[in-house]
Amino acid sequence: MKKILSTTIVLGLIFISLSSKAQSNKCATMTILNERIEKDPAILLRMQQSEIETQKWISANRSAKKTQVLVSIPVVVHVLYNNPTQNISTAQIQSQIDILNDDFGLFNSDSLDNSHPFWQYTADTEIEFCLATRDPNGNATSGITRTYTDSLSFIGDGNEKYTATGGEDNWDPTKYLNIWVCDLSASGGTLGYAAFPSDLVSDPDEDGVVINYTAFGDIGTATAPNDLGRTGTHEVGHWLNLSHIWGDTICGDDFVADTEIAEDANYGCPTFPHNANSTCGSGVNGEMYMNYMDYVDDYCMVMFTFDQGTRMQSALNGDRAGLLTSLGCSSPSTINEVLLExxxxxxxxxxxxxxxxxxxxxxxxxxxxxxxxxxxxxxxxxxxxxxxxxxxxxxxxxxxxxxxxxxxxxxxxxxxxxxxx
Ligand SMILES: [Zn+2]
Missing domain, CATH: 2.60.40.1930 (Macroglobulin (MG2) domain)
Structure with missing residues (x-):
């Protein structure tokens, strides 16, 4: 829920939310961001500037109800393995791509029933994903890299993202969504973490999403309750500039207008309505715990909202605009034909x-x-x-x-x- 539109207040809220204590290790995105801001306060300034641009774009485009253009994002999956189990199958990788397309395109079979009070906010974000078919050099690719690593487990400190530290360098992050899949068990239970769009210019080598191999896709090594690929959906939401639904502080702000205000992270799977008429100001229907940007179990999170979709489209027209002209989803031999569809x-x-x-x-x-x-x-x-x-x-x-x-x-x-x- 976006509570106040004033730019000054919005910036203040960003600071408050980033100052709050991390709620859980489930997603390390905000914890890592806070650590980076402590070392380099300029990161916060860049986020604030990006937020001003985001709010401008949203107010201009949301009110005009302009058509959102379907955007296809090329994905490269970097598999890092120390043993054969971690070297997950191509089918498992494809299952995660399919889940991203289902969840972002509202094709998920577990979406809310149309009699549910929150159904009216449920949206097709007009964003889809492909395993890259064309690499940065213009050559054909499977969209998958596989790298043996001496690292028994990564701790979520970025080593996954560099060949020199046992990981794999990312592909041009202005043109591809880089996803590293590896063992994160040494990170204390982290399922994944993501870089925000505002980091792209300053830290291009860090851009992308990291996901534990036991929380990736819905077959193979995927393990309950994180076995429906929703860690990927959640982290790619961050990568496209979405915040946690509770704004990472008590009764915080996620800068999205049509998500109910939430007191805190939710876990497991609450019963609807959850925390209705809270002191935070949630309505009779309570919190939107079934949103992909909460912390509930995979089977319980089933929706993005219209305004979350608009916010992600804003990222694709702002910091991540390079993706709009990426050829990563095109086959090298048929580019001209594909572009003419x-x-x-x-x-x-x-x-x-x-x-x-x-x-x-x-x-x-x-x-x-x-x-x-x-x-x-x-x-x-x-x-x-x-x-x-x-x-x-x-x-x-x-x-x-x-x-x-x-x-x-x-x-x-x-x-x-x-x-x-
Ligand atoms: Zn998160």
Missing amino acids: NTFNIYPNPSNGNFIINAQLTKNENVSITLYNLVGAKIQQFDNVNNYPFLMSLNDLPNGSYFIKFNSGNNTITKKVFVSK
Whole structure:
């Protein structure tokens, strides 16, 4: 919950939140940030400047309800192993990429029911991920590096990020999301940690996300209760400038307007409503403990909000804008073709039944738009759609999930939408 919009107060709150005691070792992002700020106070100043730019972008774009452009982020996974178990399978790596796409795209099968009071805030962030297919030199890649390390376990001090200290140097962090997967058991229980966007310019070699190999993906070495890949979702949320839902201090601020204020971190899986009408000011529905940026168990965290999505889009239009022009998700041999594909965006989503569709058409091809229900039955089809924005009214449909398929030439794109009246 964003409590106050005043820039001065916002900056004060950043300082307060960074001064608070770390709540847990589960995610070490803020602990590590605090340690770095103690050594170099200029980091805090850069965060404050970045926050001013973030708030400017959000106020300009949120009020205008502009279409968010679907962004594909290329991911390189650096596997660091001291024994064969830590050298996790490609299938396990792909499972984490799939989970990121499910969670950021609201394709997760465990999302809130549309009768839940917080369903109205649940969002498709318009952010997707691919295992990189093109490396920084333009060559084909699997998007995975595998490095034997003498280190029995890393402690979360950054050694994972450098070849010289038993890790692996990151790829150009302005063009790729670097994820290191390694043994973090010596760190005291840390599942992962991330660098914030405001660190990118000053500490590019440190940019990326580190995740314990037992909390990565949902197969292989993934271990309950951290075995649904939500550590990845949470840490990539930080990497795209999201804070913890409780603002890392009692009744703190996460600079997001539509997340309920939370008193503190939540663990396990509380019962809804949790901590309703708290002294912090949570409403009758209590805290949004099921948000990916809380500390609940993997199976319990199921949502990002619209304003969290906007904040992440702000990062992609600010400190992380280099990703918008990355070719990392393109195949080296077919780059020109890939860049010429048509793209489509739908907003708002969920909606009361009126969806607006925008397109970036790079090919002059007839576009057909077809609506399907969840079991694949065709409900409605529009052919030769060539005027955008295109309004698609689904007012007569019952609440629930639907698929919209776009066909243009050989290009087919399917998106999930939600009707919630
Ligand atoms: Zn965290």
